[in-house]
Amino acid sequence: MHGDEACAEGAIAAGCRFFAGYPITPSTEIAERFAQRMPELGGVFIQMEDELASIAAVLGASAAGARAMTATSGPGLSLMLENLGLGVMLELPCVIVDIQRGAPSTGLPTMVGQADVMQARWGSHGNYSIIAYAPWSPQEAFDLTVLCFNMADRFRTPVVLLGDEVIGHMMERVVIPPAEQLPRWERKRPTTPPPTAGPYRAFEPDPDDLVPPLPHAGEGYRVHFTGLTHDERGYPDMSGEAHHVLVTRLNEKIDRHVEEITRLEDYGLEDARIVVVSFGCTARSARRAVREARARGIPVGLLRLVSLWPFPEAVLRELAQRVDTFIVAEMNLGQVRLEVERCSGRPAVGVHHAGGEMIHPEQILQAILRSAGR
Amino acid sequence: MHGDEACAEGAIAAGCRFFAGYPITPSTEIAERFAQRMPELGGVFIQMEDELASIAAVLGASAAGARAMTATSGPGLSLMLENLGLGVMLELPCVIVDIQRGAPSTGLPTMVGQADVMQARWGSHGNYSIIAYAPWSPQEAFDLTVLCFNMADRFRTPVVLLGDEVIGHMMERVVIPPAEQLPRWERKRPTTPPPTAGPYRAFEPDPDDLVPPLPHAGEGYRVHFTGLTHDERGYPDMSGEAHHVLVTRLNEKIDRHVEEITRLEDYGLEDARIVVVSFGCTARSARRAVREARARGIPVGLLRLVSLWPFPEAVLRELAQRVDTFIVAEMNLGQVRLEVERCSGRPAVGVHHAGGEMIHPEQILQAILRSAGR
Amino acid sequence: MYTEIRLAGFGGQGIGLAGVLLGRAAALYGGLEAVMTQAYGPEARGGASSANLVLADEPIDYPFVQQPDILVAMSQEAYTKFRPTAKPEALVLIDTELVTPFAEDVVQAIPATRLAEGMGRRIVANVIMVGFFTRQTGFLAREAVEQAVRESLRPKLVPLNLKALAIGYEYE
Amino acid sequence: MYTEIRLAGFGGQGIGLAGVLLGRAAALYGGLEAVMTQAYGPEARGGASSANLVLADEPIDYPFVQQPDILVAMSQEAYTKFRPTAKPEALVLIDTELVTPFAEDVVQAIPATRLAEGMGRRIVANVIMVGFFTRQTGFLAREAVEQAVRESLRPKLVPLNLKALAIGYEYE
Amino acid sequence: MTQAIVVDSHPLDQILRADRMPHIFCPGCGIGIAMRCYAQALLESGIPQQRHVVVSGIGCTGRVAGYIAIDSYHTTHGRAIPFATGLKLANPNLMVTVFSGDGDLAAIGGNHLIHAARRNVDIKVICVNNFNYGMTGGQCAPTTPLGAIATTAPYGNPEQPFNLPYLLVAAGAGYVSRWTTLHVRQLKQDILRCFARPGFTFIEVLSACPVGFGKSNSIADGLEELQLYRERCVIADGVPLEEMGIDLRENRPIYIGNFIDRDLPVYHPVSLTT
Amino acid sequence: MTQAIVVDSHPLDQILRADRMPHIFCPGCGIGIAMRCYAQALLESGIPQQRHVVVSGIGCTGRVAGYIAIDSYHTTHGRAIPFATGLKLANPNLMVTVFSGDGDLAAIGGNHLIHAARRNVDIKVICVNNFNYGMTGGQCAPTTPLGAIATTAPYGNPEQPFNLPYLLVAAGAGYVSRWTTLHVRQLKQDILRCFARPGFTFIEVLSACPVGFGKSNSIADGLEELQLYRERCVIADGVPLEEMGIDLRENRPIYIGNFIDRDLPVYHPVSLTT
Amino acid sequence: MKAFARTPLNLEKMKTPQGQVYLIPERCKGCGLCIEFCPREVLRESAAINAKGYHFPEIAPGKETSCVHCQFCTMICPEFAIYTEEATG
């Protein structure tokens, strides 16, 4: 099964029954898989007229209670950003899959890239926090898609799966666990019936985790959702104060839970003086390079960012205490590297390529050898 | 004259004769000014059906040789990002004005924000460099718009003016120098006639500055422009190598000229142990706070970022050598602060507000006092 | 010198123009720094309207008015809403017929709207108020304000507005 | 064990399916790690098509084939293009009738397409080649590949393809 | 009756977010009238209120979602229709109405409008056409008549406007009507008909924006615009769709009424399970 | 003649980027035919080549811009029309043609299409309609017939397609035609007519995509699709626009021809100087 | 119309219901639509103003019993500021 299929199957296994999308290489197979599968399962597959419509439909479906998703690549993600912001503001859980290709612009439609990392974080106007994961195998495309849905519902927010063409199109064994073994975190839902007088407070956060329960359309809560700055009732409130309260909470509900959200994998970090940081398909090359370097006795480890956002700042700061050099391997001209530099307080060695073909383990190995003074 | 008008007048003074836009508060007055002025000057004002169309029309006009611009606010910028990337890839000079308002999403349409800083840098998919300036007064809205056009033509690239609602809507004296006193850097243009055999190499960089001369439509060069990865002839080239060469050059042509592009203003930096970094309307409050703090004998200075991108990394690194504390004052939850932290290698003090109302000098003063241990 | 001025009334009274005239006079002919801000947005429609001016003899950093030294109120709503935001000792100018001040407040009053109606053009009440303002505050030369009127308005409107200015200025 | 395999031919020959069958057999029934990648894109249309397999007994990091240990060429273009990318000592399997190998090259040949035509279904040439591959390479059990055929194809296509597999496997 | 009895609530307050009244619409604005017709239709529809949902885009009209006390979504500029599509398909039990402005639906949202009509998705669109962008202060819309004055057309609009009913029918819509805010009874009735009929429906409501459009085009106020409707509106009976263009400033009939009502297959996602 | 003479260039190579030939289109694809008609028309137009510009969006058809040796812009998916609008308005001396696919122009680009038609901006649109998204491998387009098979409609397309000529006319276009890639003479002539006539023009070119559409809908190859055109195409004469819908799989006429040619004011930006 | 409205009231008594006007003055924005389009000219602009300065409607002198509860004022009022009920008695 290739990564795109695995992603679609992951979504389906997670209970996703609504897909709205617009074809774009190299994510199209996800849509095609849904087109095949939703009719069998009584779910909704709809091909929209563009990506603007796709994400809007996904948000609508989420508001109606569905686990919903869309899939695209860079150019489509660029078109979805305004409504990604709406999803953040309305706190509508959903999953947006970006199978990255060579960019900017039309770039290399059929070839790999990893240069949408910062876009996923900062692409929509205004300040918001986002959750993003990056699979490094078809198996993980499955697993992380399930996790994306769970995180989306857990934090009532859009979540991004940042795949790449290599993972999307490569075939590898994927183990699909039985549905009942898959973790499923449900959306927090209203626990009280619709109020008889006065509006239901659909944006009143649970003080514990800042996440408000989500009433769905048709349940009688008579909710108002607006992309305008709003109070806890959802009513527009045009004041700097209300804005600060709302926007801060939207950020905090994610940032405060960075530990819960973060997924990392490490290889040989215990004794490492040099740490390679990588993610997605590039992390495969990084692992090979690290293995080979360790075989040569170099104290190097790999930190694989399974979650990219929120950035695991604390982990990096802690690592920086005991590590000499960070090497960041990524198929862009330096995006995660900037974050690593910021958190570690020092320049990192970048192994970069603009995209089109995977970074070869040898390139990373060379960087390790240089850093180790060999 | 308010900032929006000053911006429009700056563009007109810079020779801009093409405006395509879509109304959005708080930038609409720019469009309205153009609607008034273009007919008088024989230029083109066209209101498009949306922002997607607006930027596309601007790129088309630029390809035809016009100094062209559009103006919008956050939600519109979000919609322009795909074609911002196209502009980068086709190397078509143009100016995009974003008068920032409270965000994310619809947020506070009539109130101020400064939270699109990262978006301007990272909003489109893929890796690219961008040039952006942030005016702090209507006068500067005029001056920097002129500069934007010059930089756009100088580097054959889209340039962003990141204004904000306070500057856009506040009235202050604006001095408009006579046209002949305004600096004007022309686009680099082909110096040879169209080749008789073989294609003209419209993407062959000048080795000195990496900027290729730009032939306009209708001049007989028979150029091909594509958002696909292309070679120096403009022909699609679907290889990782070609992609790396192209994308690296697009970044380098800007990053290498960071000194030429950077505009900074400083107050009392000479003896400062504490440096406040700010920009746009917030820098006005910062200046007042710094003045008051200095009056109390605190060795504090202000570094005002007139240019935001490319980030003046070297300046910050150099300052970091001799300064104890950086305070970043900005109307967002921390964007420029991240860059300051990265370049200075240490956490900075943030004075943040999500938007809606200007940060008051007092808030910044308090931060200064705390940092000074008072 | 650092003077904060708030002009307030309801939509359609030309409060913005009054602000522009004063700002211009101060900046271009009075040698002062001047910044004007206005409240925008759908919320402002039909309801209260205000123009806020800071005049100073040094660069003005923070552009907003915080505690006006001078308040010009051309509607009851504006007076009631904004009087408390102004300094207790602020100079308060009101349109006599539209505003009933708080009992303890000391104000300078002019029936600007009625005077304007007397001129046959209700719309110039704002400029009458500007004239009154110029006289009462004294820090702007009458000529400077006249010049601002000439430069800010379409030529054919200038004579009428100069007359309105004079009426306000000369009102006792 | 770390074996790189490239299957190549032209569009429409079912090269991708051949790769899937081998990958499946290796991964699910051969206890190996297997990764397959393909060249995508409009450039691939009608022209060359290839499937690239890495089989290993340890996790496969870098998923691409760099220097094939085994090359299966089902078109002249594919052979000419890819033979130089393979190890000099690589095992090279060709369709006899479609490929004329370089003079010095040692190859294993089967007239897969003709055999398929013999079965009345040109389209199964790929599976015949898979059978041939299985026998020639020896590291995959025939049963594993048969199982892969059963699981990868629609039921009604299975018998035909099992037959094709047998023909390839048993070809001398 | 000797005097009007002063009260502090209205019978329709039950379906309004009365705590948010008065609404932000300007004096004489027609949006409130269209909203009242919708509110009334909601009550009369016989469909339980909790099944009704309203979705708006951005604009003055877009604010309507904020005043109706049912599940209501105020989305982004132009995207109300696809948002509504998602809602409807995910829960077909909902009665989903899109209530938005001409700019929102036909300028930035034009693509979604024609595609929803083509698909015949079961949503009810009410488009308040006030011939301009009211919210942003009176710019041209794709409905602004040629030559009319707007803040982005100070010398007159150089563009032809859409004939929305014609466009919608050509895009594939099965049900298209037009009324004005003077035709309050008909409008409410027509909304009820839409509720009762599956598939995509489109009602254009001509409406005064005295502040944004009227002022600059010699229509003194909302009252005057309604008087103009009273004078010039004609029920279209057999008038071809090509003739449905409007120029408020020209003295020719403004056609209103139901222009098309035809049965077309309603969009349903493919399903093998039912 | 005893044999065909083998050569290595074609008379039209002068207007092609011959160094990029052969093009990427699949065997039997109709795009090359439409492109040839355009290339021929360019030469015959009498307009100096350097005044001609072609703009494409993304898609197989969008690649055309890369093969014609005039100033050519291959933009983003859906945005060819506004890009072309900018070009034309900034330099009215240019003859700007948009050459793109049905998905590009009518799906993601649908809004720009109807607005350009409404404005009547002076650009020439050639839309290659192959009833699907060829480039991405055969997904549904808004032109895919109801029930047809596509990779995103494996059980049959549940959506009604657009009747593009009708949509365009209703949006305001002054000149709308339809031909197929079999009607090579007529198509070239029609392109020439468009060059000669100011304002927005739209030509729909029905074209085979054997790989994306044909294969899954029982049309074996490009040849068979052209045979089908030969059998079923009928010059529309007085047939109302409503009837212009197409279903390749049904045995009813496919109407072709010039459907409308009317003079409407051409869009010009407001100017006080001329 | 004016003439008609002055027709003695009892003429219609049997046929048409009689209405009582209700008003929420603070919601009124003085647009005048209820006044203009009342078929019976029951309403007129009052001299009083509400907090926002608008002249809300009042019953025109002599029209105290003219309202026929046709509800047009209810329907045309953009502000949900006026409605009628059938007068009992």
Next chain:
Amino acid sequence: MKAFARTPLNLEKMKTPQGQVYLIPERCKGCGLCIEFCPREVLRESAAINAKGYHFPEIAPGKETSCVHCQFCTMICPEFAIYTEEATG
């Protein structure tokens, strides 16, 4: 049609021009359109293939002088691979 095409050639000699077919075999993708739509059935698929494996067209036996230079093959060929010129002589 076949019958007609077999009509002795000189019958038409005076009226219609005669054409010479030119071919760029490497561009041909073997779509067969030129063959199918040639009104004179001048062309047929050759046994030879080009580098990409396509059978390009050739002059059908007996049709050496049938081409009337109607240019339909030129116009219908998607590949710019075939054209005709008026045969001189």
